[in-house]
Amino acid sequence: MNRKICVVVTVRASYSRIKTLLLAIKTHPNLTLQLVVTGSILLEKYGCLLNQIKQDGFDNIIKVSNLLENENATAAAKTTGLGIIELASIFENIQPDIVVTIADRYETISAAVAASFMNIPLAHVQGGEVTGNIDEKVRHAVSKLADYHFVATDTARQRLIRMGELPDHVWHTGCPSIDLAFQIKNNRPMQFDYENCQSVLGKPGKTGRYLVVMHHPVTTENNAIRHQTDTLLQVIDALRLPTFWFTPNPDYGSSGVSERIKAFKMTNKNLMIYFLRNLNPELFLKLVKGCACLIGNSSTGIREGSFLGTPVVNIGNRQRGRERAANVLDVVHEPEAIMNAIQKQLDYGPYSGVCLYGTGNAGNKIADILANVELSIDKQITY
Amino acid sequence: MNRKICVVVTVRASYSRIKTLLLAIKTHPNLTLQLVVTGSILLEKYGCLLNQIKQDGFDNIIKVSNLLENENATAAAKTTGLGIIELASIFENIQPDIVVTIADRYETISAAVAASFMNIPLAHVQGGEVTGNIDEKVRHAVSKLADYHFVATDTARQRLIRMGELPDHVWHTGCPSIDLAFQIKNNRPMQFDYENCQSVLGKPGKTGRYLVVMHHPVTTENNAIRHQTDTLLQVIDALRLPTFWFTPNPDYGSSGVSERIKAFKMTNKNLMIYFLRNLNPELFLKLVKGCACLIGNSSTGIREGSFLGTPVVNIGNRQRGRERAANVLDVVHEPEAIMNAIQKQLDYGPYSGVCLYGTGNAGNKIADILANVELSIDKQITY
């Protein structure tokens, strides 16, 4: 018996974090992968991830263009609503046995709502974690709609059980994002090939220390993001180190980030900061692994960074409450605090990696469970 | 300072249960009511509740036609998606300070998603309860999106706190549905005026015992509903008692109910069963209060019925887990079991009412809290 597993992938980060699961489903003898991509993945301005996904060997990809121009908060709501409508049509036509949704973005809840109302068993990856931002609400709401949970940490599993989820349906598999990190950490030279990366990136450079910046708007603090971006640009500029700065996901506030970056580029000729939209997942992880410090408020530093031992300066509330290893220094969004923390991390150097978010075979574990778990949509809180 | 409170009302039951809150907001010196009605309320085939709402004195009602033809599961998902899109536009234009959403239908989650993504504080009424059906998933997901919770029972409050909601933001106000029941129970003669009801209903009749049936499809058991409806029709038909049978809300499966009722009417001339779409809330509660037995799987028997002391036969899994008083007999969906339970209830007669779901002033309590609570959208699970 062959099960059709529909995975809905929405942004750069989701793809990186689910890629090993996609491969595990694709190659599993009892599973058929139905890959749906939505949102920014389809757009060049966010790096045209679709082409990378095709190059990774996935085909028959179903596309859903649902992203509204995202300057205002209305757009996130409408993109979600549009996503539900479109995914409902797709589910009606491809009839998946299980739908898999990832993490805590608005597209995540689109897939969750559509599958739930259509009586399709729903699996959620990366539930049970804690953060700030709208992500916190969305993540737990999706958990409450989901029938199966594949979590990254034991704490996450305990949290979901405490929230009333059935213990038998919460599997501590680790996060598939660590699978890729594992391959990079063990199978390839530890010395990050900066020259080669540079040639890939189309810029001259030389081996040496470099920074990575990933800073997203906190949608619940929208007014602050322009000022925060200016501050961070000044701090990074002052450090005079080669820096790879990833522009943010399409969220309420991200156009503010783009605008401030554009303004900065107009008036500052710091040729050491390279602004990037996207990298393929493996190259991205190598970049993270090799960097002297990762700065911003992305979960990458906390999640993959814990495994890779990357020094991280985590700014503000966006990751508030997420489990973290010793590699993370938390700071408020003030220039001195950020600068001091980066200096500390530069002085400290690489950390020992720990297996907080997984041990490297989550994709296969999840695929096996999806192939064997009893199909069920009848769920009730345990208390 | 005047706060704009936007309440989104979607079906017959939601309006009955929120009417006293709507009045309390409307008359509150520091609150302005923004009333949005969606879904079946706008349609004649579901009883055209809109006219009743206008007759109750509400005006400037904003209408959202979003209900897809609801034969299949896809329709519920798409109606939800469409609801989000449309409510987002409305919220953008009317700029509410707080959005209030009720219970656990698909329209409930539309309002919740739209408000959450738009950074508008969200209040949820009737959270923390337990049932079967898709409602169970939706209710808890909405709680996870909501910033303020107004719950009917202390158990519900404890459950939400256990789910990780901030205790300070979970108020045990009782359910506004009991407010109306309270008015009927105390301010009006206990003898239900059946003759008068009949004249209102446009049918001949005489004072005496009668039944009320409210049986909804369980969307997660869709295949069963036609057979269940046939069974229930046969049982009720055999009892030869005057019966008020309410046709169900627009849900996946409700067209199956309508079809079986139509088939029954074609071949059976039981003139003692009156099929109704709707009644105004007060008349409806009088009908429930006076009936010899309420049969089906509606929450009305368990919720308002507990206060009114109505004998109830609750069938199947839809209300599984919901707190109930002594007035409820639970049975599986088999004709003998249903018949026996109805006979028991007819023999027993009225129960003493209990204040399980409220004491009669929830609307005012909630309005006062909405007027004074600190506005906040920054929320995090407590563990």
Next chain:
Amino acid sequence: MNRKICVVVTVRASYSRIKTLLLAIKTHPNLTLQLVVTGSILLEKYGCLLNQIKQDGFDNIIKVSNLLENENATAAAKTTGLGIIELASIFENIQPDIVVTIADRYETISAAVAASFMNIPLAHVQGGEVTGNIDEKVRHAVSKLADYHFVATDTARQRLIRMGELPDHVWHTGCPSIDLAFQIKNNRPMQFDYENCQSVLGKPGKTGRYLVVMHHPVTTENNAIRHQTDTLLQVIDALRLPTFWFTPNPDYGSSGVSERIKAFKMTNKNLMIYFLRNLNPELFLKLVKGCACLIGNSSTGIREGSFLGTPVVNIGNRQRGRERAANVLDVVHEPEAIMNAIQKQLDYGPYSGVCLYGTGNAGNKIADILANVELSIDKQITY
């Protein structure tokens, strides 16, 4: 070289009228059929045409549930909008070379708008005709979006050319609906097998004269439809002839029709009127061919009726301006006028059929043109 031809089919009538084209595309060596069905075809309450389409041998059918509850005018607009959104996604995924849209319903313009904006060549069948109702506006608007026109009559062709369409892109192929009528008229006994039809319809009966009624709401005259339906029911009831009455398409006003039919059935026990939702196209045409008179405002009487020689009483403005043969008597919507016209037609008996709307091979002609026409989306009015 193989061209992908996407045909969007939406209601009972559209399928009947396009079926031979679908078969011609399916069997054409250089064409691949991409069949999309939307709207009422997917719903049981409109006769579940989808199953018939499958039985006719079509597979890989793409489904689009987009029909809103259609009591009010808003629903038609929203159904159109939703159709555009969903068809855009489908076109993006299946990449048709040409999209074919039929006649003049709201779903027709959904396909036309989606294809036009997506730079996909658009073919329109049944353009250039004239009627009343919103259909009149929609039909000509679709013609203005379409790149290729396949028309039923030479008058229609001349009208499109006069409207500024490129003569080389307007083909007078005849209407595919006549193809089916042709098969029935010539390849089968002229004596309509009423007994057999009855057994198919599950009702007792005997060979003899019978009527067919097809009366749709005129959406631009919505207030009138309930009264019109009552009038027509009284006239038909008084005639005491076996009658097949087809309930209308999902349009603004059709719920009013259903309501009046239901009320009629409650109070009148005229067992000679059989209300039908649907029939397969061939059986339907036999029924039309054999009837003593077809009454209402459907284009069937005028179009297929002209070929089959069916006596028709056409009521009101809906078909105002459409070319017609001698078989049609036009009357205003008044009981005496309708009754007198029916009596005249019953006295006259069958007419000689004429080839006004086609000669029976439109499907093949259109398929051949679709296979060979130069693909083009660059169009300009000719004056």
Next chain:
Amino acid sequence: MNRKICVVVTVRASYSRIKTLLLAIKTHPNLTLQLVVTGSILLEKYGCLLNQIKQDGFDNIIKVSNLLENENATAAAKTTGLGIIELASIFENIQPDIVVTIADRYETISAAVAASFMNIPLAHVQGGEVTGNIDEKVRHAVSKLADYHFVATDTARQRLIRMGELPDHVWHTGCPSIDLAFQIKNNRPMQFDYENCQSVLGKPGKTGRYLVVMHHPVTTENNAIRHQTDTLLQVIDALRLPTFWFTPNPDYGSSGVSERIKAFKMTNKNLMIYFLRNLNPELFLKLVKGCACLIGNSSTGIREGSFLGTPVVNIGNRQRGRERAANVLDVVHEPEAIMNAIQKQLDYGPYSGVCLYGTGNAGNKIADILANVELSIDKQITY
């Protein structure tokens, strides 16, 4: 009797061209303006026109965020569909007596479809003209949905009548865009105040010759736009004249334009080209009036330019077929052709303005007709 006139405004150009009509409706004793703004008007990246509209004294503006990220052709279709859905809701709530839609963009047809299906009389401004691009199809389709036509030229009126529109419902009022041009031409000094414009634009400069560029992607030729933009940038760069270059509307292809402009700015330090998103309508027209040559494929050069006598170089097919005065030189999209034509225009200098598109009081004329025309939705082609 007071009529509610709902005008749907969508982009920079539409607002400029309808502003005098908006004012005329607003101040008309028998009309109430219901102003709905959608699409790019709400977005900062397109110049945040909403603030300007407010500054012009319009209030109670209803906002509809419906613009999808517009890199691909799917987005235009979906934006149209979403627009229909949202406008249907708005029309249902504000109940306009007449809806006014402008020109030929996708938002234009959204308003037209929603109003038509909802039986609201529809007025169309700028119908009957001829161009290339998808605009050509959309414009004529909207005319076929519209009940009243307010056209700019007598040729446009004759064309609509030839297309079968009722002559009594086609008014040659002139284009409201000329009203603003008229005010600028006659009431203010002919000498364009370049210094002052510069200070408004926040850039240093001095009085002298300057160019204006307005070049939009042709959505039906999408692949060409990047190359075309590069070519045009090189030509303009070589001229070494101060240039105001307006970035395009949100259309399929406009992100390609943005990308090429960004690339140009990275590598070329031509500080004489100022890229603009937007200007208020009056300042914009002064800029056009004063420029030595307007280059591109916008209708502004042909329409307002004819009245203002602006020398124009019109490139490619987008304006193919539109009526034009002597001020326009048409060229293919090749660098030498463009350069030669600009040189010719620079040598020639300003043209005498002509009243091809209006005489300056279209807004008032249209408002008066809207106040007095018989309300009607029943329309039929005249032949």
